[in-house]
């Protein structure tokens with residue numbers, strides 16, 4: 001069990017924030033500090049670097065799948081806002097590729113055509129999207145992350161159902177998650193916690209997946 005300090009620093013009220021930041025912080029504060037809940041989290045300081053995370057947090061079977069997926073020619077990368085905005089049709093295709101996820105119905109917002117996103121200018125508060133691409137360069141899955149101070153958290157995570165079904169090794173999202181963790185560890189030294197919502201809220205399959213990719217149970221405590 002990872003213990004997260006309840007004074008987790010989201011860098012609120014800092015002078016160089018943009019007007020957009022307050023709205024952003026209001027929106028995410030519920031994600032960042034849900035008291036009494038068990039979070040699914042990676043504590044960055046527990047690992048020397050991304051390679052160490054891969055070696056110790058991913059199980060042998062998951063490491064094997066990861067390498068095979070990479071060998072099969074799938075690629076994973078961080079997208080700029082401009083790249084994302086120029087590929088909205090592919091994003092929409094991913095969002096509408098199934099009407100059922102994790103045993104529940106898809107949220108209606110996935111059926112609205114995605115809007116172009118404005119470039120975030122605050123270095124402490126922003127969203128960042130990461131993409132998975134198949135051998136033909138088609139965008140087939142994404143993880144969208146909130147960043148705030150020392151904390152980052154999954155906003156959306158989704159693979160195109162058709163391409164998930166076609167992937168011989170199971171979920172290529174395992175590789176995409178490592179792409180996120182690696183970027184955070186190498187390029188965002190401010191971040192201490194990487195969160196993917198909660199653990200143990202009734203979806204066993206999703207909990208299993210989270211554990212497979214190195215997420216652990218975390219509690220907010222007063223240190």
Ligand SMILES: [Zn+2]
Pocket residue numbers: 016017018021122123124125
């Ligand atoms: Zn800000």
